[in-house]
Amino acid sequence: MTAKRIEQRGLYFEEFDEDAVYVHSPGRTVTEADNVIFTTLTMNTQSLHLDAEWASHTEFGERLVNSMFTLATLVGTSVAQLTQGTIVANLGFSDVRFPHPLRVGDTLYSETRVLSKRLSKSRAGQGVLEFEHTATNQRGEIVAVARRSTLMLCTPEEG
Numbered sequence: 001m002t003a004k005r006i007e008q009r010g011l012y013f014e015e016f017d018e019d020a021v022y023v024h025s026p027g028r029t030v031t032e033a034d035n036v037i038f039t040t041l042t043m044n045t046q047s048l049h050l051d052a053e054w055a056s057h058t059e060f061g062e063r064l065v066n067s068m069f070t071l072a073t074l075v076g077t078s079v080a081q082l083t084q085g086t087i088v089a090n091l092g093f094s095d096v097r098f099p100h101p102l103r104v105g106d107t108l109y110s111e112t113r114v115l116s117k118r119l120s121k122s123r124a125g126q127g128v129l130e131f132e133h134t135a136t137n138q139r140g141e142i143v144a145v146a147r148r149s150t151l152m153l154c155t156p157e158e159g
Contacts, residue, residue: 010079010086012155013117013127022112024077027138029107030065038069065102070144074135077110083150088126091149100141107138115147125154 039049047054048064055063071093102108115130129152135144 008080008084010081010083011152012086013119013129013152014155016082016114016117016129016152018114018117020114022078022081024081024110024112027107027109028073028077030069030073030102030104032104035063035065035069035104038072039066042066042068044068060101062103065104065106067098067102067144070098070102070108070135071096071146073108074110074133074144074146075148077108077135078112078131078133082112082131083152086153088123088151088153091128091151094147094149096144096146098144100137100143102135102137102143106143108135108143109138110135119154120151123151125156127152127154 035049039046044066046066048058048060049055049066050063052063055061111134113132113134115132117129118127120126120128129150131148131150133144133146133148134142137143
């Protein structure tokens with residue numbers, strides 16, 4: 001007997017529901033190493049992320065997690081549930097905001113809403129989706145919001 005194969009994938013264009021909130025799991029607790037590695041890997045020498053002494057004299061009193069790490073992690077947490085193997089391309093980001101800082105030791109939780117959905121006019125078998133991703137910390141404070149436009153695959157034709 002041959003076992004049924006089940007492959008994890010994201011959703012095809014038709015499967016997205018504009019009335020749903022997609023809650024992504026698990027959350028992601030941010031470590032000191034995450035912040036330092038991401039910050040140095042991306043050549044961001046901002047003292048607010050790297051220099052504990054300097055950052056201790058800012059209004060925050062400590063180093064903050066690099067906001068680009070926050071954005072990348074926010075989008076990354078949605079991949080397995082929404083776009084794994086079903087995305088064609090990211091088309092762009094807009095309205096990216098960081099209302100509260102993310103700090104080392106915070107846990108990032110995220111969810112996504114579909115803001116709009118339409119079939120592509122120029123690419124058969126593909127559709128354009130606009131997402132709004134929102135990240136909160138363990139205290140429920142919103143730490144990031146971003147709109148993302150994507151080109152997604154439609155459900156493949158059987159045959």
